[in-house]
Amino acid sequence: MTAPFLALLSLLAITATLAAVRWRRALFMALPFLVAMNGVPIRAGGLSIRLDQVAASLLSIALACELLSGKRTLRLDATTWYLAAILAVNVVASALHSPAFGYSLAQCANLASAWITYPIVIMYLDSPEELELFFTRCMWAGFAATTAGVAAFVLGVAGVPVGGAEVSTRAAESFAVPYGAFGTMVEPNIFGSYAGAYLLLATAMFMVKSADETPRRERLLYALACSSALALVVSFTRSAWLAVVVAALIVLVPSARRLGFRAHRLIAPAIALVVCLIVLLLLPGDAGAFFRFKAMNLVNIASPTAATRVVIFALALQQSAAHPIIGWGTFTFAAIVAEGADFARYEGWRNLWVGNYLLLALHDTGVIGLGLWIGMLSSIVAPGFRAVRRLSETNPVLARRALALLASIASLLVAYLSTSAFTLAFFWLIAGVLAAHGRLANRLASPAPAVTDSE
Numbered sequence: 218m219t220a221p222f223l224a225l226l227s228l229l230a231i232t233a234t235l236a237a238v239r240w241r242r243a244l245f246m247a248l249p250f251l252v253a254m255n256g257v258p259i260r261a262g263g264l265s266i267r268l269d270q271v272a273a274s275l276l277s278i279a280l281a282c283e284l285l286s287g288k289r290t291l292r293l294d295a296t297t298w299y300l301a302a303i304l305a306v307n308v309v310a311s312a313l314h315s316p317a318f319g320y321s322l323a324q325c326a327n328l329a330s331a332w333i334t335y336p337i338v339i340m341y342l343d344s345p346e347e348l349e350l351f352f353t354r355c356m357w358a359g360f361a362a363t364t365a366g367v368a369a370f371v372l373g374v375a376g377v378p379v380g381g382a383e384v385s386t387r388a389a390e391s392f393a394v395p396y397g398a399f400g401t402m403v404e405p406n407i408f409g410s411y412a413g414a415y416l417l418l419a420t421a422m423f424m425v426k427s428a429d430e431t432p433r434r435e436r437l438l439y440a441l442a443c444s445s446a447l448a449l450v451v452s453f454t455r456s457a458w459l460a461v462v463v464a465a466l467i468v469l470v471p472s473a474r475r476l477g478f479r480a481h482r483l484i485a486p487a488i489a490l491v492v493c494l495i496v497l498l499l500l501p502g503d504a505g506a507f508f509r510f511k512a513m514n515l516v517n518i519a520s521p522t523a524a525t526r527v528v529i530f531a532l533a534l535q536q537s538a539a540h541p542i543i544g545w546g547t548f549t550f551a552a553i554v555a556e557g558a559d560f561a562r563y564e565g566w567r568n569l570w571v572g573n574y575l576l577l578a579l580h581d582t583g584v585i586g587l588g589l590w591i592g593m594l595s596s597i598v599a600p601g602f603r604a605v606r607r608l609s610e611t612n613p614v615l616a617r618r619a620l621a622l623l624a625s626i627a628s629l630l631v632a633y634l635s636t637s638a639f640t641l642a643f644f645w646l647i648a649g650v651l652a653a654h655g656r657l658a659n660r661l662a663s664p665a666p667a668v669t670d671s672e
Contacts, residue, residue: 237275238282244272245341246351249358252334252642253411256402269642270330276337289340294652297336299593304329306582306589307547315546316553324547327640334642338649339656345615348653352618353437355650359415360441363448366400366408370451373398382451397453403641409454410632411643413461414625416445421469421621450493460631468627469620526572526635533571533580544583574637597626597648604655615654622651 258265283289311321369381397405419442551569571577578590601623608616
């Protein structure tokens with residue numbers, strides 16, 4: 218690198234640092250919208266950089282400055298330490314066994330840029346007021362992202378392609394590319410899991426009694442429920458459809474009884490969803506035919522996409538046997554199948570990925586990494602259930618939100634068994650907001666310190 222280029226790079230780094238510190242709060246509050254734009258990357262020097270990665274990097278700089286200046290105290294939880302340990306195992310496994318070490322190391326940095334979202338969220342959501350505002354921003358971001366995807370699909374089917382949806386006959390008939398809406402996200406599978414998470418969030422907020430239901434909040438919840446339900450359908454993602462049902466049955470319904478279940482509130486959204494399903498079932502053309510195929514093969518493991526996943530999963534298990542303890546390294550499946558570090562030249566190499574986070578952890582980091590992943594996910598879910606129980610006794614408003622976030626997390630964990638997207642930040646953002654509710658629950662449950670008179 219030349220001296221002028223290094224000087225320019227240093228100047229840009231200093232400017233970015235000052236901007237991050239100066240406008241930290243505005244950038245942080247924009248995070249829910251930025252994580253929903255993971256399919257709108259910045260192209261620079263052959264790299265594809267996501268907006269949420271840039272925001273997370275700048276926010277981590279701002280957080281470091283606040284910690285060094287003493288303005289903020291470092292408060293990490295078990296999930297953060299698990300993530301750090303998982304990242305370390307990925308680096309070690311890549312160094313030991315990866316046939317494409319440079320690529321694996323770059324993907325470790327990619328993981329870090331997404332996972333850093335979690336500690337940033339739990340560090341900055343340190344007051345009920347900030348938590349309230351950030352949660353509202355999350356709902357608005359969910360509404361905007363799902364509405365954009367639905368609009369893109371409707372326009373595409375109507376013959377006005379604007380991007381954000383794949384509605385070609387080739388996609389519907391050949392399965393060469395995923396068919397359906399994806400909006401500002403990477404692909405329909407990711408968009409479907411995102412829509413399912415926000416559908417459960419809105420549903421939980423609807424079906425549980427609360428004292429904070431202003432008319433504006435009611436309208437936002439209703440709009441979010443409708444937009445996310447429609448987005449879930451037109452994503453044509455069977456795993457997300459099943460995930461919503463499973464999460465509702467194992468998380469939402471049992472816990473909602475404790476907080477005051479109101480099933481009648483779901484009648485109108487349910488009717489709208491049924492009407493949408495009937496329209497798609499009867500719709501002529503590629504969209505109707507593809508939806509009928511998906512509906513009829515909801516749990517058919519012999520369908521083309523399911524059969525492909527079964528073959529990939531079996532191959533990944535076979536590869537894992539070679540390095541069962543520490544694994545092959547980060548995202549090495551494609552390189553091993555292509556038999557070389559230049560696997561990117563292999564036609565269709567981007568489809569060579571293990572779309573199951575548990576099997577991916579076993580393949581890339583062995584039983585050590587798999588154990589850490591299970592521990593990390595438990596450190597998110599178990600405190601979430603405890604937060605719902607504690608807040609139901611002290612603050613039903615926050616309890617309702619914690620339940621909604623927990624249901625969202627559960628749906629993503631189920632959906633990611635066939636479409637893993639932990640490299641994207643929106644899971645970690647939702648998990649961070651849930652953890653912030655857990656911390657607030659602990660604070661509310663703790664007895665106030667005794668006040669003594671002093672002379």
